[in-house]
Amino acid sequence: MVIRDRMSVNGTALAQLNKGERATSPCQMYYGGSYTKCGIISTRWVKVTKYGVTGYVVGTCVKQPA
Template identity: 70%
Template sequence: MRAGRILGTSTAAAALVGATLVIGSPAVAETNAAAAGCTAKAIETVIIRDRTSTSGTALAQVNKGESASASCTMYYGTSSYEKCGIVSKRWVKVTRSGVTGYVVGTCVTIAES
């Protein structure tokens, strides 16, 4: 029952912010999610990684206060991380200076472009 409540809460939160909830691999998300344009602003400096994992290869970074183009889709990795004081599995796909990858979702704010 707890898993149902958590998923229900996540779905409601996604609806409130106008984002698409995606559970599964990024490849599945790209196939199933509608293309939309958003901007991610870093609350703290975040590393752009090649996959939804803190062990993913670091490709670039978005410094605190800077923005990057972002998908309006929330991606979920397979393991939890703790960043910016929050434990989560949520990731955001961003593009900055020609580099596309994933940043931890707890350290960015998302706004529609």
Template identity: 80%
Template sequence: MRARRIFGATLMSAAMSAALVGTTIIAGGPASATETVAVTASAAGCTAKAFETVIIRDRTSTSGTALAQLNKGETAPSPCRMYYGGEYTKCNITSKRWVKVTRHGVTGYVVGTCVKQPA
């Protein structure tokens, strides 16, 4: 997978985005410059389904502010992206992968090991 890390800048102009179709880039996450996000060049959205109850947080860290909750078995729209941030252990797995979801108008991040999201 080809990747670049960009911090605190606009990801790309409209002209550049046309040239990047079908590639993957790495960009600075919303909470800090140390977080990254793998962005797929797909306009289609996904649905994340919770295996366990998870907290929706304002950033990709367990110290992020809790905004809402996604209960076991519930689904939430997701942009088909994996975000990387603070390390956690949840659902018997240690990871840094997070999933961005929107639930009842609240958008935030849930631990990626406890939700299923289409590839």
């Protein structure tokens, strides 16, 4: 999934987070622009940091580690 500069599918892509990769996150959901991903329509976003870049990814496809 794409790490974006803002909570919108129109936000600038900052980096790519591939399936199975981990990123640090404050484990807090944010609400922004609407999107359809993983078969769900939502406005939930997660703020993450990966590769020294901090931005937002869609929240419906994110798993929290156990």
